[in-house]
Amino acid sequence: MTAYQQDIFDIVRLIPKGRVTTYGRIADYLALGSARMVGWALNQSHVFDATIPAHRVVNRKGELTGRLHFESPNRMQELLEKEGLIIKNHCVQNFENHIWSPEEIDPDC
DNA sequence: CCTATGACGCCGG
DNA sequence: GCCGGCGCCATAG
Numbered sequence: 001m002t003a004y005q006q007d008i009f010d011i012v013r014l015i016p017k018g019r020v021t022t023y024g025r026i027a028d029y030l031a032l033g034s035a036r037m038v039g040w041a042l043n044q045s046h047v048f049d050a051t052i053p054a055h056r057v058v059n060r061k062g063e064l065t066g067r068l069h070f071e072s073p074n075r076m077q078e079l080l081e082k083e084g085l086i087i088k089n090h091c092v093q094n095f096e097n098h099i100w101s102p103e104e105i106d107p108d109c
Numbered sequence: 110c111c112t113a114t115g116a117c118g119c120c121g122g
Numbered sequence: 123g124c125c126g127g128c129g130c131c132a133t134a135g
Contacts, residue, residue: 024119036117042116
């Protein structure tokens with residue numbers, strides 16, 4: 001596993017239950033230069049650690065664009081709904097209220 | 110090497 | 123606000 005993949009996985013693991021973040025925000029925070037790299041890394045994530053909450057990463061509009069890469073097409077939605085989110089039309093409802101940023105990480109906590 | 114392909118996102122029309 | 127175009131960059135072939 002490469003260094004940046006490790007970094008991406010570490011960030012994703014920090015996403016609180018019931019919250020979501022975007023490919024772009026993770027890419028910006030790690031200064032990767034490309035949001036695509038986040039999606040690519042997550043695609044491989046289960047190979048290294050199946051417990052990574054990859055379902056909590058959506059695109060900038062709140063769409064579950066990664067859903068087709070899970071065990072079943074509705075698995076991503078099920079996991080998010082189980083965490084209290086409402087998904088409609090493959091989109092996170094009330095997206096702005098549930099979004100989380102790596103910037104929120106507080107070293108003192 | 111060179112091209113195509115993404116779990117993306119910005120910018121201009 | 124919706125598209126289309128383009129930049130992005132690792133990987134596969």
